[in-house]
Amino acid sequence: MNGIDPYKPGESVYECVSCSRQIRTDGHLSSCEECGGEVRNIAVPRE
């Protein structure tokens, strides 16, 4: 029994600190795909 886990394993959500774009990826992301800015890993947003 794992209970309820809203986090999808293997999927990360990053937010660009420059343009605030949120990017989902199943891997590692080091820069914004839109503007090339710095990104930070954030919690998975509610859907």
Ligand SMILES: [Zn+2]
């Ligand atoms: Zn950006």
